[in-house]
Amino acid sequence: MTATLMDGQTLSRKLLDETAERAAAFERTQGRRPCLATVLVGDDPASHTYVRMKVNRCAAVGIESRRVDLPASVGTEELVGVLRELSADPAVDGILLQHPVPAHIDERAAFDAIPADKDVDGVTGASFAAMAFGERGFVSATPAGIMRLLDAYDVPLRGRRAVVVGRSAILGKPVGMLLLARDATVTYCHSRTVDLASHVAEADVVVAAAGVPELVRGEWIKPGAVVVDAGYNPGNVGDVEFAGAADRASLITPVPGGVGPMTIAALLSQTVDAAELHG
Incomplete structure (x- = not known):
């Protein structure tokens, strides 16, 4: 038996096309683009590559991208403060904290500083609970x-x-x-x-x-x-x-x-979901 390949590239392009149509419709009705804020801590090359890829995909589908780069020396309290500022900004629909963060940071505390309605990466305890109980929320x-x-x-x-x-x-x-x-x-x-x-x-x-x-x-x-x-x-x-x-x-x-391609496509689709929720 030779297995059939599950083609994430083709399927993700279809989902990204649908997301682009929804983002354009949102911009027409609301006068702004959906916005994803990405927070990156430190200089890990792989993380920088992932964030750059997400920024490029945002541009391709009509989602505004806001990138926040922080030094590796930043502490948990300062990172949480940045995330709370983004949480309070009505122009930001979704927040992504790039994983992993440096070892000295309490990653769970940082994740849980993101409100459930902006947790488009599905990383908070609240999002996990909603998913586990079949309630409304964003999925990882x-x-x-x-x-x-x-x-x-x-x-x-x-x-x-x-x-x-x-x-x-x-x-x-x-x-x-x-x-x-x-x-x-x-x-x-x-x-x-x-x-x-x-x-x-x-x-x-x-x-x-x-x-x-x-x-x-x-x-x-x-x-x-x-x-x-x-x-x-x-x-x-x-x-x-x-x-x-x-x-x-x-x-x-x-x-x-x-x-891999499906992860980014799902993230951006949920960003538009969040924008539609916020209006």
Whole structure:
């Protein structure tokens, strides 16, 4: 069996086109563009690349981008103050704090300084609670993109066994909650899981989000399973051993070109959602 690639590039372009149409309609009716403020702390090259990519995508779809760069030396209190200023600005619809922040900063305190109605990246405790309880709110951007991919390829979830490898607050945990809400039977696995291979082998859907290159081996994949690789490691390597997994899976995301483009598209779509909420 050779798996079909889940093309995040093409699907994200469709979502970005829809977002651009909505942004233009918002500007016509409200006399302003939707606005996303991005806060970047420090000089991490990968973070700068991600932020630059998001700024460029904003421009392409008609979203105003406000970028705030802070030195690595900034403390939690000062960062929280910046986020609260942006929160109080009625011209700002969405706020993105680029992850990760330097180790001396209390990242959770910083995230939770963002109000739920501007948390378009879905990183606050309030957003997670709303998502877990099926209430209105913004979903973490990468999990939102993953669910759009699964839906675009008509992946059945009700009653299916889903294994999430990884338990981060902005990826592993929320994507498991979203799968659970769709009536999948969800197992979380992580660095302390005993016999990871046996859990993966039972999965109809595997979401790899551990940040460990090729942690999930191809021979572990159940024949016909759907494999979503949300990892990205140096050398364009995901968290799944791609060649071996592609020989057994029915659908698989490439790295790059799978989950990554969907993350940015979901973020910008939710920014327009926030603008429409604010009016």
